Amino acid sequence: xxxxxxxxxxxxxxxxxxxxxxxxxxxxxxxxxxxxxxxxxxxxxxxxxxxxxxxxxxxxxxxxxxxxxxxxxxxxxxxxxxxxxxxxxxxxxxxxxxxxxxxxxxxxxxxxxxxxxxxxxxxxxxxxxxxxxxxxxxxxxxxxxxxxxxxxxx
Ligand SMILES: [Zn+2]
Ligand SMILES: [Zn+2]
Numbered sequence: 001x002x003x004x005x006x007x008x009x010x011x012x013x014x015x016x017x018x019x020x021x022x023x024x025x026x027x028x029x030x031x032x033x034x035x036x037x038x039x040x041x042x043x044x045x046x047x048x049x050x051x052x053x054x055x056x057x058x059x060x061x062x063x064x065x066x067x068x069x070x071x072x073x074x075x076x077x078x079x080x081x082x083x084x085x086x087x088x089x090x091x092x093x094x095x096x097x098x099x100x101x102x103x104x105x106x107x108x109x110x111x112x113x114x115x116x117x118x119x120x121x122x123x124x125x126x127x128x129x130x131x132x133x134x135x136x137x138x139x140x141x142x143x144x145x146x147x148x149x150x151x152x153x154x
Contacts, residue, residue, distance in 0.1 A: 009049070011105040013085035017060050020087065020100070024055040027097060028143030029111060033126075034070045034118035040077045040086040040101075044126040047102040047111055048089070050144055056098050062087070070118060071138055094144045115139060 004025060012019035028050040037046035062078050069075035071093055078088040089099040102111040115132050117139035122128070142148050 005049075005110050006107065009051070009100075009105065011087075011100070011108075012060070013080035013083050013087050013104060015080060015083035015085075017082050018062050018080040018085070018087055019059045020104075021057050021059075022049075022051045022055050022100070023057075024052050026051045026100075027145035028115075028139065029102070029113050030139050030143060031113045031116045031128075031132075032099070032118055032139070033116060033122040035121050036067055036069050036075050036077070037089075037118075038121075038123075040079075040089070041103075044123045045116075046099075047113055048099040049102055049105070049111065050097050050099055050139075052145060053096050053098050056088075056100075058088075070121060093138070094146060097145045115143065 007023060007025060009022040026049040030048055031045050032048050033045040061081060063081040065077045067075055069091060073091050073093040076090040077086050079086040085104060086101055087104045102108055113132060115135060116128055117135045118137060119134045120136045
């Protein structure tokens, strides 16, 4: 379903002090409208790649900020202490998956979102692609690399 990216996927912060590579295709690609992503990016929403934690290699120094996310899980934001770019997140909901902020990709133009998540928190002034599926809260388990739940919820 997702557009394929060039593997390894590489990127980093604005100053180059914090770099990463991912040796597998992401589980999913999403626009996250949660409040934590809004604050982390300073934008209306965060375009994120959802990658396997085991396939992510981080190089360089970084700082972290933890908060209680809209999901009730602890959300960690990982950013460069020098230039301030938020590069990764982590959530205790799914420890086998890490969101990467897509603007930090070396080829950010290859990002291709397939859904909008946390739209209950979306700003009224942000335009959205109406053709993408919308999830009022958390994104579906499959996009986070989890097996689908036995009962589908919408
Ligand atoms: Zn930096
Ligand atoms: Zn978010």
